[in-house]
Amino acid sequence: MDLLANVSTTMPEMASWEFWLGVPARVLMILLIAVVASAAIRLIIRRITRGIEKGTRSRVIRKLDSGRPQWVEDAGLARKRQAQRAQTVGSVLASVLTLTIWAVALLMIVSELGFNIAPVLASAGIAGVALSFGAQSLVKDYLSGIFMVAEDQLGIGDVVDLGEASGVVEDVGLRVTQVRDVQGTLWHVRNGEILRVGNQSQGWARAVLDIPLPYDGDLDAMIERLTNTLANLREDATVGEFVLGDPEVWGVEALTGESVTVRVVVKTAPAEQWAVSRVMRVRVKKMLDAAGLSVPLVNQTMVRGGGNLYAPPADAAPTDQT
Structure with a gap:
């Protein structure tokens, strides 16, 4: 009987304009704003990615001219490589921001439906504070990696000096850069720890x-x-x-x-x-x-012979010891 009573009271409310202009309209508005925000974020990231591609520095590459190798400046190969890396970073940023937008929209919709989300927000706040202390270095690594890609500081195959490690770059990630030195050791360098980059492969x-x-x-x-x-x-x-x-x-x-x-x-x-x-x-x-010339030697002092260097010569007069 209670169920029938609830149905009988709910149906007239759903048929009224006040009901549809209330919670359903607000939920629809939240969904619309989330869709527009996601599209705008992707458009902005796409434009930033294109700007990164156009800002790629030209590099000296080897080309054959009439069968003879020539080294000329060309930004085509570098731009292609930079475009791939920029697209990777852009897709990661777009995914993270889109997920954040829809998570906020979902919480707002749940709140509009009458559910109490205060415990959820409190738990999320506590978890966020706990993660912020442990993930500071991780966030720093990712931000540094994004700026390294955006500024074209280094790329795969470049010979670089990163301070603690120097050699040929084998992989560039958003968190870690891999460098193999002249002795064959593969160094995994966190991007947040890279304070300077000396690139010996850009230009000449x-x-x-x-x-x-x-x-x-x-x-x-x-x-x-x-x-x-x-x-x-x-x-x-x-x-x-x-x-x-x-x-x-x-x-x-x-x-x-x-x-x-x-x-x-x-x-x-x-x-x-x-x-x-x-x-x-x-x-x-x-x-x-x-030419009969030799590389000069620096001043040297050489001591030859054995025995005690501090022993007196054999013909030295005996000293009076008391």
Whole structure:
């Protein structure tokens, strides 16, 4: 009988305009706002993603021109890689924000239906405070990863120096960046702990050699020999394709009583400066040998012979001991 009474009183209420303009209208309005907010968030993130793609820096890449390798600046490959990473970050952000919007909308709808959500909100607040203390570093890692991707600080295959770890980047995530050093060790670096990024693969590089020459030698003649020895470095069969400019002798870098240090530099393709430097050292060594010159040694003190260094010589007069 009570059920029939409730039905008989509810049906007239549902037929009135006041009922449909009350809770159902508010619930429909909440759903509409959630849909519009989700669409707006996705549109904003999509535009931000496109801005990140357009802001990609050009990189020096290797191309073949009439069968001969050439190193030219090109942003196509870098933009494609940056676009993939930006889309990944954008999809993650869109999913998180959309989930947050619909979670809030669901709580508001439950409240409109007359359910008491105060215990739920209190429990969520306590859980949020507890998680905020434990997840501070996690949030920092993710935010740092997002900015690293947005600013194109590094990418897979780049040679970087991150402070504690340096080497070739093998993977870039939103929380962790993986770097393999020259010894083969794979470093997992949290993005929140990266305070500086030295990228040796963006744009171009420079091979720098500080060559010590004899102090008493003819400096002008030795510099001329250096220039002639490295003049045709672009024609080298091993590293010639990596050389982007003519070698330059910048002059005297240091001066001591034993040697005169001369600095020689050359512009190279990214991450190829070490190979070019090795070839340059070999050429300089052969030039010094041909000219009869040798790399000066620093002052040394050598002690030869055995026995007690503090023992008096055999013919020394005996000392009076009392």
